[in-house]
Amino acid sequence: MYGSGVIKGMLVTGKHFLDTYIEDIRYLGRRSESFATRQSAKAKGVFTVQYPEERLPVPEEFRFIPFLVYEEGPEGQKLDRCTSCGICAKVCPPQCIWIVRSTHPETGRPIPEPTEFFIDVDICMNCGLCAEYCPFDAIKMDHDFELATYERARTNIFDKERLSKPVAYYASIRPQNYGREEAIRAEKEAAKAAKPA
Ligand code: SF4
Numbered sequence: 579m580y581g582s583g584v585i586k587g588m589l590v591t592g593k594h595f596l597d598t599y600i601e602d603i604r605y606l607g608r609r610s611e612s613f614a615t616r617q618s619a620k621a622k623g624v625f626t627v628q629y630p631e632e633r634l635p636v637p638e639e640f641r642f643i644p645f646l647v648y649e650e651g652p653e654g655q656k657l658d659r660c661t662s663c664g665i666c667a668k669v670c671p672p673q674c675i676w677i678v679r680s681t682h683p684e685t686g687r688p689i690p691e692p693t694e695f696f697i698d699v700d701i702c703m704n705c706g707l708c709a710e711y712c713p714f715d716a717i718k719m720d721h722d723f724e725l726a727t728y729e730r731a732r733t734n735i736f737d738k739e740r741l742s743k744p745v746a747y748y749a750s751i752r753p754q755n756y757g758r759e760e761a762i763r764a765e766k767e768a769a770k771a772a773k774p775a
């Protein structure tokens with residue numbers, strides 16, 4: 579019959595239309611709980627997340643701009659994990675990392691911590707290689723993707739202050755990775771302690 583395809587199409591559209599309202603009523607007052615279902619293959623009808631008022635959680639392995647991890651000392655001091663070894667800068671494909679290594683003021687000898695650490699976030703391609711190769715778990719990929727700015731010549735070159743975040747933050751965004759790394763660290767320390775002096 580001529581026009582049957584058009585009618586079928588209209589029925590599908592009508593079903594989506596009705597499903598949208600049925601699902602809205604079903605999840606009334608539980609919008610954020612419904613994201614997992616309504617943004618999945620099980621979704622019925624049309625559903626739009628009202629960003630930025632609402633946000634979808636990002637998966638643990640989501641990568642955006644790298645950040646530097648620091649430990650907190652007993653008096654709240656920031657203890658850099660970074661030793662300024664420069665491996666991350668070497669492996670970075672677009673070469674957007676610059677590091678200035680600290681030196682002893684009297685002897686001029688290098689000190690294993692960075693005085694300065696810059697990443698040009700406009701050039702960073704979020705590949706995560708810096709984090710993969712860092713031997714000290716000192717640089718990790720962040721989840722924070724909301725970096726819009728009105729000026730980019732200066733603000734998008736992140737310095738050490740801007741890049742540094744506490745280890746507790748890292749543990750909060752990547753709990754499984756953090757747990758795995760801490761277990762390996764504890765194992766190595768136990769093996770070291772068990773060695774005869
Ligand atoms: S972040 Fe890691 S790889 Fe990069 S300089 Fe620091 S310790 Fe080395």
Ligand code: SF4
Pocket residue numbers: 644666669670671672673674675697701702703704705706707708709
């Ligand atoms: S994520 Fe990739 S591009 Fe960005 S700083 Fe690290 S290595 Fe360079």
